[in-house]
Amino acid sequence: MKLLFEKGRNLAEPVVIRHYTALSRLNFGVDNGFYPLGSCTMKYNPKVCEEAAKLDGFTQIHPLQPLETVQGALQLMYELERMLKEICGFSRFSLQPAAGAHGELTGIMMIQAYFKKKAQKRTKVLVPDSAHGTNPASVSMCGFESIKVKSNSRGNIDLDDLKEKVDEEVAAIMITNPNTLGLFEKDITEVCEIVHKKGGFVYGDGANMNALLGKCKPADLGIDIMHLNLHKTFSTPHGGGGPGSGPVGAIEKLVPFLPRPLVEKRGQSYEFDYSGEDSIGKVRSFYGNFGVMVKAYTYLKAIGPDGLEEIAENAVLNANYLQSKLQKHYHLPFKRRCMHEFVISDRHMPNNVTANDIAKRLMDYGFHPPTVYFPLIVKGAIMIEPTESESKETLDRFADAMVKIKEEAERNAEVVREAPHKMPVKRLDAVKAARELNLRWKQ
């Protein structure tokens, strides 16, 4: 499609609207169909949450208005924090981080500040090999060395490897539970004990919290500090790459290090509390992605406590059902029940058809592809997260498409290798994009 600038610099409104409407039709969102992108929790985003966030009372307020004129906003933040605390079992949450990775960074900064205050020299953070790529990056942004911990044959953290690597220089371990294989860390209690015994913290990456909602509280598993992804678990839409929101919750010991301000209730009114000299300071301007908080707040009020558990149950049921159907045709590296997602691989594919080929071919069948080549510990990984929103019927259609793609790979591999065929563009040349860098239009 022509670029906007090729049409002119001062365009009439219908031209602008047609241009971006046409672009939107080249895009695929959750409202268009099944979006099983592993670890991204692409569930349905309720319309009532969108509507709530568009209310004038929330959009048309300035962050520096006198507090008596924004009491509704503070009350919402206060109550949202209270709900997140109850769901996770932590003492306090900061709502300031703007995304999951931003929450990770905030958490690691807090741990760094804690040990600085205690005058303890701790230089390492342990990161399991199944971790999200953002984990080691967040660690190194704070000057820590990231040390890899191996997974065992069951897809869980290898306790022997952990024991070997943990020492008094370890500041923390970063754990995703369920992990990126979609498996619950069965030895979580022991993992936490081992790290705690050496004085380190357990950081929880909350990207996969959907599986645990209403079932258990991360703090009760031994996790000390954790971020949530409101744009995953609490159903705020991802916006084609953001905005997200990554609140960080912590146990009492780490609360003094949370970013400021926190919202406090004094009598009948709400205020921002900037006190506390141990705080790491601010990680974002003002108070975070407030509009995203409104959506998550609305979502939690729509589902209630029982709905929360239903989410976890249906997300896990859907994933196990799809795993059960697909493992008859695809290589499943870890043969056990999964939580909210699972990982298969391209290992048994005929004619060297790869995970990437399968992903591209799925587009032709009307599905968004799963996450591919992640986690790194499974070669040719295909990571599938159906979420609770999907019906059995959709899962059956997806499974049928996957079976059909395997048949095609056997009989007519080209059709898979050259996919997609029905998209606005055919397979794009990523190498050319990187080699002949073109990041902007020029006349």
Added chain:
Amino acid sequence: MRFIANNDANKKEMLKEIGAKSIKDLFVDIPKQALIENSLALPNSLSEKDLRKQLESLGQKNKTNRQLSLFLGGGCYNHFIPATVPAITGRSEFYTAYTPYQAETSQGILQAIYEWQTMICMLTGLDAANASIYDGATATAEAIIMAKNIKGKNKVLVAKSLNPEYLEVAKTYAKANGLELKEIELAELEREIDEKTACLIVQQPNFFGCIENLKEIEKKVHAKNALLIVAVAEALSLAFLPLLKMADADIVSADVQSFGNSMSFGGPAAGVIACKQQYVRQLPGRLVGKTVDSDGKQGFILTLQAREQHIRREKASSNICTNQALGALAATVYLATVGEKGLKEIAEENHGNALYLAGMLREKGFSLPFGKSFFNEFVVKKPGIKELHKKLLSKGIVFGLLLEDRFPKLKDCALVTATEMNSREEIDKLAAALEEEK
């Protein structure tokens, strides 16, 4: 629960396929002692009708820009949003999509981001811009780390006139990164800058609304082999001031809330980092590049991913993953709607209203301690301004931001702002209210 599609019969069939007796069986890996026994203490589920009502009444506890006369800026601006913006950002093909990892099914957002990158380059005069970053403050903090990586030096100078929100975030990042960050008066730049300095951060216009002489600053910075980072909190000023290119900024970190993003109590909008061509590989965040498909047809794709954390892990240039794509899309549609000519006109209107406001305030006995060189906000001073601020609030006027709490030297001072939303009539009303308080 109304957001779940499966019924009991479906669930039974699915359990049969799995070979499990009940759904509870699927959770056996969770340690027994950690299982939640009683229901969580959360508010009960509400019907959509009741929920709407509750949210509306919560929203009504806030006073909006329709009930208040806002002369308030300082990093977040009350601008008009054309109807085209929500019409496009409200299309769920855009807002319910994830980051465009799978390019062939995401050409819409990818092309829009490519157009956005182009627009940011046009506005800043720089060569490359990223797909967005959380906000102007984190853009500035990430720009500092970028400068450190480019120059391999640890010392960072920050002009004291930087927005305090930006400064606090920069300090947090710098501390975690082991950088030496020093706040300086620009007048002392020559004395403070040395060969160990990686960069200077200066805001344009600065937090107090003043337009800095970047040309002069640039020479001093580059003389010491350091980078000049220019932070822009009011993106609309880019249409008013001569291109930054003239001043030779190496990196621009900006917030684009002013372009089509509502104030929303400070977020979400979007930040962005733009830089010179030679620093593209150190630029954090997503980048969209143009390429071709297997038929040679034009297409767009996330590129230079080798810099990013999912490949480089601990060696990545930043950890940023999710950004503010929808806020960037809003800005793109805004800029497309108003066009080059319209944007200049809006900027002129802002400046005109600010001049009118300044003239009125001078007449009413306020002084302008930092002079006349401003875009749409400036500092005013008058003894007793704190009490005045309170009295005006009771009349529905937010008379700027009081500065004394954050800047003890600026006693009796406020930062006041006028955008295109503060019409002459509104300013006249303020004048009348000030007259009554005399």
